[in-house]
Structures are given as C-alpha cells and as structure tokens.
Amino acid sequence: MEYRRLGRAGLKLSALSFGSWVTFGAQVDEAKACEMMKMAYDAGVNFFDNAEVYAEGASEEIMGKVLKKMQWRRDSYCVSSKVFWGGNLPTQEGLHRKHIFEACHAALKRLKVDTLDLYFCHRPDIETPIEETVRAMHDLIAQGKVFYWGTSEWSAEQIREAWGVAKELGLTPPAMEQPEYNMFHRDRVEREYHRLYSEIGLGTTIWSPLASGILTGKYAGGIPKDSRMNLPGFKWLRPKVESPEGRRSIEKAGELGKLAAELGASLPKLAVAWCLKNPNVSTVILGASKIEQLKENLAAMEVVPLLSSGVMETIETILQNKPQLPPNFLR
Ligand code: NDP
Numbered sequence: 320m321e322y323r324r325l326g327r328a329g330l331k332l333s334a335l336s337f338g339s340w341v342t343f344g345a346q347v348d349e350a351k352a353c354e355m356m357k358m359a360y361d362a363g364v365n366f367f368d369n370a371e372v373y374a375e376g377a378s379e380e381i382m383g384k385v386l387k388k389m390q391w392r393r394d395s396y397c398v399s400s401k402v403f404w405g406g407n408l409p410t411q412e413g414l415h416r417k418h419i420f421e422a423c424h425a426a427l428k429r430l431k432v433d434t435l436d437l438y439f440c441h442r443p444d445i446e447t448p449i450e451e452t453v454r455a456m457h458d459l460i461a462q463g464k465v466f467y468w469g470t471s472e473w474s475a476e477q478i479r480e481a482w483g484v485a486k487e488l489g490l491t492p493p494a495m496e497q498p499e500y501n502m503f504h505r506d507r508v509e510r511e512y513h514r515l516y517s518e519i520g521l522g523t524t525i526w527s528p529l530a531s532g533i534l535t536g537k538y539a540g541g542i543p544k545d546s547r548m549n550l551p552g553f554k555w556l557r558p559k560v561e562s563p564e565g566r567r568s569i570e571k572a573g574e575l576g577k578l579a580a581e582l583g584a585s586l587p588k589l590a591v592a593w594c595l596k597n598p599n600v601s602t603v604i605l606g607a608s609k610i611e612q613l614k615e616n617l618a619a620m621e622v623v624p625l626l627s628s629g630v631m632e633t634i635e636t637i638l639q640n641k642p643q644l645p646p647n648f649l650r
Contacts (some may be wrong), residue, residue, distance in 0.1 A: 320363025321620065325601045327520020328467060328494045330436075332397065333360075333600055334595055335617060336366035336524065338604040341547045343381045344374030346608040352604055353385045355613050358604075361392060362617045368497075368604050369430065370401035370441055371422050379429035387431045399524075400426035401471060401497070403441035414444035419455040423464055437524070438465040439497050443473045449482050457490035469495035469522070475511045476551065482519050492519070495601065500525035502534060502575070502638055503568050508600070510642035522601040525594060529606070529616075530568065534590035536576045537568050548609070574637045582630065584622045587612075591619035593634065596626050 321332040337359040343352055356367065368385075369379050379400065402422040405411040410643040411418060426435060432600065438459065440452060456468040470478055470493050478496060484490035496515075500508040500523070508523060529535055532546055538560045542548045548556045559565050572586065579589040594603045607613035635641050 322365070322635060323601050324649075325437075325495050325524075326466065326516065326522025328522060330397070330467060332524070332602040333363050333365045334600075334602055335364060335366050335620065336368060336602045336604045336608050337613070338368035339378045339382060340373050340526075340606060341370075341550070341553060342606060342608045343369075344377035345550055346547070347381075349381050349384055351379050351610070353388060354610055355607065356382070356385050357389065358610065358613055360389070360396065366396065366397045366399070366437070366524070366602055366604075368399050368526075369426075370399075370439075371426055372404040372441065376425070376429055379426055383429050385458065393432070395581070397436035398433050399431055399437035399439060400430065401441035402426075402438040403444070406596075414440050414452040414455075415445055415447045415506060416451055419452065419578060420459070423459055425639040427464065428585035429514070434464060434466060436466045436513075438468045439495075440469070441469045441471050442475070443477050444472070448554060449477075449480055450488065450589075453481050453485050453488070453490050453492075454495075457485070460491050465496040469497065469524075470495045471497035472499070475507075475515055476559070478517070478521065478588070488638075495518075495522035495524055495525055497512035497524045499527050500594055500597075500600065501528050501530045502515065502590055502634070503530050503571075503640070505640060506642045508597070512599070513644060516599045523599060524602050524604055525600050526604050527606070528591050528594045528603045529587055530590075531559055533559060533568050533572055534575070535585075535587045536572050539573060544548065545608075555594075571637055574635070577634060578630070578637070582614075582622070582625050582626065587616055588615075588619040588622045591616055592626055595619065595623050596631070 321334040323334050368384050481493045500506050531538040547553050569595045576586040579586045605616045
C-alpha cells in the first residue's frame, strides 16, 4: 500500500480506502462487513469512510460493531462521518451549530470511537452563515472530538470562502474535500479545484471511482439483478446507464475494457489506477458489495505502473472529456 498526505495536512492516508455507501445495511450485513474491513485493513487500508445518512445510521452502527470486534489499535486507522442529512426535521439537517454537534455525538456513539479522524460537511448549506459552520467545526476540533474537518461536493468558491473565514477569525480551516472523481466525472477535481491544491493545500478523498460500477463493464447487457441500481431507493441512479449520456458511458467502458485486456488488467483495476495517477488525489475510496469485488479493486495499485504516457493518451482519446485549464499568456 502507498500512503499519501491529506493535502498539506500531516496525516497520511492509504491511497486506497474503503467506504460503506449503499452497501452496509443493504447488500452487506455485519458478518460480511467484518470480512471486508479485515481484508482492506490487512491490505494496508487505514481509512474507512461513512456518513450519518448512510442506511439512516445503520451503516455506522455496522462499522462501529466491526471496529469494536476487530480491536485494531485506535492509532492504526482513521474513520470518518459526514453531517448534513440526519432526519426530516429542520433541526436534524443542514450545517447549523446544533445539527453539527448533535450529528457528531451520534456518529461517535454509532461508530464506537472517541474521535472522528475526518468529519465532512456532506453538502453545502446555503442558508446557514458560513461562519457558524466553520466555528462549529473548529470547536469540535478544539474539544478533541474531530481531528480534521472538510467538505463534500462544495464548489471551489464555497471552499475558498470557508477557508478565508477561518483564516480571518483564527479558526481551523477545512483540510479536505470529498468529490466524485472517475474517468467520466473529472471537471471539478481537475479544473475547478486546480488552484486550491497549491494555494490552500486541499486534500481530496475521492468517491465513486468506478462511476457506481459502470466502469466495470457490468452494465453492457442491461442492469444486473444484484447491482445497486436494482435496489429499492436507488433507482434514481438508473439515468447513469439509461440516458443517452449513460449509453455513451457504457460504450466507452467497453472500449476501455479492451484496453485493460491489452494491458493484462481488468477494467475496474484500470479505472481505479487511473484515479491514483492524479497526484492531487489523497485517497481513492473503494466501494464493493461483494468480497471478490473488494479483492479485485484492492489490487489496482499493481496497474498504476502500466499507465505510461502513451496509455494515458489512449485513454484520453477514448474519453474525449479532458478538462481545459485557463490559458497561460505569460512568455
Ligand atoms: P464505485 O463507483 O467504485 O462503486 C462501487 C460499486 O460498484 C460496488 O458497490 C459494486 O456495486 C460495483 N463494483 C465495485 N467493484 C466491482 C468489481 N470489481 N466488479 C463488479 N462490480 C463492482 O464507488 P461508490 O459509489 O460505492 O463510492 C465509494 C465510496 O465513496 C462510498 O462507499 C462512500 O464511502 C463514498 N461516497 C461518498 C459520496 C459523497 O457524497 N461524499 C457519494 C458516494 C459515495 P454492485 O455490486 O451493487 O453493482
């Protein structure tokens, strides 16, 4: 396993980490979660990702039971939660001080830990003043309940605003962002955040490296019965394969699969390795509903050295979606 710094922060996370969205509490029960987390930990994974909204708390409960059962040294792994969607009442959602504190306490209880190593604002809250959110996160850090706080799916402008407010008021600024990043979804990580890496030292814990499984090639013959897009509550993901754009993604996945085969790799490994090639990615959060999937994805590190500049160019030719950075007019 390779370990990467979380942006400018000192913490080093495993380049591959493991998350529980969709899976824990739906496709993965406690016994299977135990097997998966052990497999990941034994492979060198030191970061497990979670959120208050995943399976309405059941995902964190399962992870907490596994962490307790495994009895790994607490200083050998990191665990996260995310705050935003905690319930249907106005007091139970968003990024106001009350919900941030209550959600943190509830997550600590479910995960059975004293500290959240990473705590994310799961989406921006456009109604709560940014100072209130930044101060609440700072106070949790000061109380030792959180080590690093960050954002998820915030615009560069929103991240910069939070960072600026923190600096101005002497509070702890956000250390990381959790954005979607995969071969089909690149613009934000590669273009929009471009200056944030060097200017504020932003780390990234990226999600959906396989575009919800499309970058495995498994959707070529329609939606498989046992995949997430067939689960109750997840049908909203279907346009990812059923829309005209979705159908183009499936075609491209087919071409990428052929390239992977030429390299002697599988498409999931190629797709994860491609994310790892980006030095601004601190960690790639893997998702898996089956033990074999996790085993395969954890082996993606071995494909990174095969991604020569020629192979990366071939991938660009297939994808045709390289984000354009602003031109530099200096001589
Ligand atoms: P992926 O895009 O990698 O999708 C994972 C899913 O793809 C699996 O659950 C499985 O679904 C399928 N799959 C994975 N590997 C294989 C394989 N080798 N062969 C065949 N099928 C495979 O990642 P996720 O979307 O799950 O995201 C990863 C993590 O990122 C989440 O667990 C969560 O922690 C985080 N996340 C954060 C978000 C945020 O807003 N901050 C949003 C979404 C995720 P199936 O078997 O059902 O087909």
